[in-house]
Amino acid sequence: MEFELSDAEMQLYARQILLDGWDIDAQEKLKLANVLIVGCGGISCTTVELLARAGVGQISLIDPDTVEISNLQRQIAFTSQDLGFYKAEVLKKRLQQINPYIQVNSYTQCLDEQNADALISTQDLVLDGCDNFSTRYLVNKLCVKYSVPLISASAIGFVGQLFMVEGDSACYECLFPKEQLENESLRCADSGVLATTPNVMASLQAHHALLYLGLAKMPLKQKLLVWNGMTMSQKILNFDKDLECPVCQAR
Numbered sequence: 001m002e003f004e005l006s007d008a009e010m011q012l013y014a015r016q017i018l019l020d021g022w023d024i025d026a027q028e029k030l031k032l033a034n035v036l037i038v039g040c041g042g043i044s045c046t047t048v049e050l051l052a053r054a055g056v057g058q059i060s061l062i063d064p065d066t067v068e069i070s071n072l073q074r075q076i077a078f079t080s081q082d083l084g085f086y087k088a089e090v091l092k093k094r095l096q097q098i099n100p101y102i103q104v105n106s107y108t109q110c111l112d113e114q115n116a117d118a119l120i121s122t123q124d125l126v127l128d129g130c131d132n133f134s135t136r137y138l139v140n141k142l143c144v145k146y147s148v149p150l151i152s153a154s155a156i157g158f159v160g161q162l163f164m165v166e167g168d169s170a171c172y173e174c175l176f177p178k179e180q181l182e183n184e185s186l187r188c189a190d191s192g193v194l195a196t197t198p199n200v201m202a203s204l205q206a207h208h209a210l211l212y213l214g215l216a217k218m219p220l221k222q223k224l225l226v227w228n229g230m231t232m233s234q235k236i237l238n239f240d241k242d243l244e245c246p247v248c249q250a251r
């Protein structure tokens with residue numbers, strides 16, 4: 001792969017390269033990065049568009065769903081003309097139009113035990129914005145197994161959450177033990193959400209991803225950011241490793 005940024009890319013990213021604390025070196029790190037986006041819903045639509053515009057070089061998208069009319073209220077990549085088409089494919093086309101200098105792959109299936117190993121083990125970073133707990137647990141398990149950093153974002157109602165799992169940090173299952181959720185049928189897909197909430201969380205997730213990929217910064221490693229959309233306030237909570245965690249303690 002071409003490592004150096006072309007003249008056209010230098011122009012495209014000029015405002016970023018000008019930034020104090022960001023430089024060509026950070027921009028080239030973005031170009032070399034492989035990032036997997038799990039889910040192409042309200043969070044991922046915005047996250048991945050920001051990453052594509054910022055210059056993340058290799059983006060993979062996975063989502064088995066097609067665009068439905070109730071998605072258009074908050075999933076900013078889609079229009080009424082996309083109804084019935086696979087979200088991952090529509091989004092891929094949009095990202096390629098936005099930034100022709102990056103590589104985008106799309107997968108129109110569920111992330112499952114069969115395909116997850118191959119997809120996750122090759123990534124520099126995984127961003128989870130999916131709408132169900134079973135996928136979130138699987139993504140967490142494989143990110144821990146392959147030591148691939150994970151930034152997980154969620155939004156329900158007026159509240160959003162964001163945190164990062166990396167290296168020796170506590171993992172998703174330390175924070176949300178599986179047995180606590182076993183009887184809970186709550187899926188983001190079935191609950192109400194204001195149009196803006198997932199997009200606020202997506203912007204924070206994309207921002208953290210750029211900090212990590214370009215500058216190796218991890219402000220939310222083993223910290224849970226909770227954004228309250230009713231009071232417009234946010235807090236950052238510390239959480240501990242679960243010494244009985246079947247995922248990160250078994251490694």
Ligand SMILES: [Zn+2]
Binds near residue numbers: 171245249
């Ligand atoms: Zn754990």
